[in-house]
Amino acid sequence: LAKTTQPISMDSYEGxxxxxxxxxxxxxxxxxxxxxxxxxxxxxRFIIQGYKTKVTNEVASLFIPADRKxxxxxxxxxxxxxxxxxxxxxxxxxxxQAGTALIFxxxxxxxxxx
Amino acid sequence: xxxxxxxxxxxxxEKGKDVELRCDPISGHTALYWYRQSLGQGLEFLIYFQxxxxxxxxxxxxxxxxxxxxxxxxxxxxxxxxxxEDSAVYLCASRKVDRPQETQYFGPGTRLLVL
Numbered sequence: 001l002a003k004t005t006q007p008i009s010m011d012s013y014e015g016x017x018x019x020x021x022x023x024x025x026x027x028x029x030x031x032x033x034x035x036x037x038x039x040x041x042x043x044x045r046f047i048i049q050g051y052k053t054k055v056t057n058e059v060a061s062l063f064i065p066a067d068r069k070x071x072x073x074x075x076x077x078x079x080x081x082x083x084x085x086x087x088x089x090x091x092x093x094x095x096x097q098a099g100t101a102l103i104f105x106x107x108x109x110x111x112x113x114x
Numbered sequence: 115x116x117x118x119x120x121x122x123x124x125x126x127x128e129k130g131k132d133v134e135l136r137c138d139p140i141s142g143h144t145a146l147y148w149y150r151q152s153l154g155q156g157l158e159f160l161i162y163f164q165x166x167x168x169x170x171x172x173x174x175x176x177x178x179x180x181x182x183x184x185x186x187x188x189x190x191x192x193x194x195x196x197x198x199e200d201s202a203v204y205l206c207a208s209r210k211v212d213r214p215q216e217t218q219y220f221g222p223g224t225r226l227l228v229l
Binding site for chain 2: 041042043044045046087102103104105106107
């Protein structure tokens with residue numbers, strides 16, 4: 001699985017847009033980019049996944065440049081409740097893939113203040 | 115619907131004692147994973163079950179750690195002769211076998227403190 005690098009921490013204020021960038025220089029052709037969110041005292045929660053260009057859902061947007069060596073998670077108009085650890089994961093996705101575990105790094109701790 | 119549940123939510127034990135941690139996956143999820151998360155660290159994979167068999171035990175840190183799953187549902191992680199370095203949050207996740215790898219659903223974890 002490709003190694004990922006992301007900032008250890010970020011600070012923001014309510015209402016601002018937050019962009020968290022993840023580097024994955026060794027991403028493979030069949031790798032997807034997935035982001036998880038973890039609130040204190042809870043398990044991680046899947047928020048978004050993409051392969052290339054841009055993906056948007058009700059929670060966030062994911063921007064992936066053409067070379068796919070990095071990706072940016074964008075959280076629009078954050079609130080205090082978005083304070084969490086955000087993990088970037090890179091790995092293959094497949095319906096018939098053996099149950100390889102997800103590899104989590106230390107993630108980015110986002111702190112949102114009022 | 116009901117999510118992944120784990121019990122106990124917190125466990126304090128003395129060094130050298132054995133502990134059992136339980137995971138109830140989402141109904142119908144045949145794949146089950148155990149992870150460990152130490153303070154300020156990312157998740158560390160321990161073991162994976164497909165049904166009742168464990169094709170990947172590569173993450174178990176020592177032979178003091180074992181896990182089983184019965185009836186394709188509930189799983190128990192057992193730590194024998196606990197050590198202080200075993201203190202961590204133990205997370206369980208499950209997924210449907212026909213869904214992509216990313217759709218793992220995590221439980222709230224069991225916080226283990228070994229004194």
